[in-house]
Amino acid sequence: MKSTLRYPALITVLVLFLAVLFFWHLSLGYHYLSKEQLASILIFGGTPQEMLTVYDFRMVRSLLAVLIGMGLAISGAIFQTVSKNELASPSLLGVNAGAGLMVMLLIYMTDAAKGLEIWEQPLAAVLGGALAALTIYRLTYRSGHMTSTYTLVLNGIAVTAGLHALQILCLVGLDSTKFHQVNTWLIGSIFGNSWSQVTVLLVIVCLFLAFFFASHETLDILSLKEETVIGLGIPINRARFLYLMAAVVLAASCVAVAGSIGFIGLICPHIARRLVGVMHRRFLPVTALLGGILLVLSDGVARVVIAPDEMLVGLIVSLIGAPYFLYILARSRG
Known part of the structure; x- marks a missing residue:
């Protein structure tokens, strides 16, 4: 009974905390808006300049922070379930x-004056991420079983180390404009996007969240020992491949918009597992909310820590994630 009551309370707290952070994130920017002004604009409207600032710039960035954080966190949770490894x-x-290497190659081969179509970068990111994941998946399996x-x-x-080396080789051949574009993307930033990216990513994230949540019983089974999974009649290799590729597409779609933001997919599932356990019916919603919270908070900090300039959000996430990764690594060895 205590556990039953605790979970709704936790979800409520996380949703409220995310809502507060979202409102705080909307208030940040070069054009100062007090909390009262922002609330008035959101409820009653404002001047054309205020509406443009809030809805076409800040709202886009805030929504993308939530969606990308959720997408990366959920994809990390699926990776950990499939691999049975919290790292x-x-x-x-x-x-x-x-994904980064493929996007870099696309930018390298594209005429700067022509630019990229809205679908080209996400498609390249998904293709690059899928090829990398398939390579690793194939290297890990022997005689149909994960070694x-x-x-x-x-x-x-x-x-990953080999792909980063290839990225460095590509960077050498870029002009200054493309170098800045690629470097910003590699570190991670959600600045400069539009409602088109929000719409596409909203559909992708919602579809995959619904798919994974509807598959929570299968995911629970996949987290068991391999012999148990086979005994329960689950085609283990096919199931692992399906969920791995779905997680790859979700992660690569987020990376295509925000760049190479790391650690969210590592930290959030780990914390969620400690809060609500390993049952995916509870584990996945908590993981998604924690992902949104972490990226909105990190992007907000990136905007204020050296204001009026701002840091790239990928740096803030890395500053948070690297020590936590070392903690998880030390705990796993222990």
């Missing part, structure tokens, strides 16, 4: 690096 995440298993969950992570680190 697994899109950034550690080559998805971010593969070791730690082998999966080690292969991911090795492939």
Whole structure:
């Protein structure tokens, strides 16, 4: 009974905290708006300049922070379930690096004056992330079975290192304009997007969240020992491949918009697991909310820490995530 009551209370607290952070995030920017002014604009409207500032710039950025945070966190949770390893995440298993390399190659080969179509960068990111994940997946399997969950992570680190080396080689051949564009994207930033990106990402994130939540019983089974999964009649290799590729597409779609933001897919599932356990019916919603909270908070901090300038959000997430990763690593070895 206590557990039953605790979960709704936790969800309520997380939703309210995310709402407060979202409102705070909307108030940030070069054009100062008090909390009262912002509330008035949201409820009653404002001048054309205020409406443009809030809805076409700040609202886009705030919504993307929520969606990207949720998408990266959920994809990390699926990676950890499939690999049965709490160190697994899109950034550690080559998805971010593969997506980054493919986007970099696209930018390298595109005429700067022509620019990119809205669909080209997301498609390149998904293709690059999928190829990297498939390579790691293939390297980890022998005779139809995963050799070791730690082998999966080690292969991911090795492939990621190789992809980063190729990225550096590509950077050498870029002009100053393309170099700045690629460098900003590689570190991670959600600045400068539009409602088109919000609409596309909203559909993708909602569809995959619904898919994973509807599959919570299968995901629970996949987290068990391999012999138990097979005994329950689940085609384990096919199921792992399906959920892995779905997580890759979700993560790569987020990376295509925000750049290579790491650690969210590692930290949030780990914290959620400690809060509500491993049952995916509860684990996935908490993970999604924590992902939105972490990225909105990180982007807000990135905007105020050196105001009026701002840091790239990927740096803030890394400053938070790197120590936590070391903590998880030390705890796993223990």
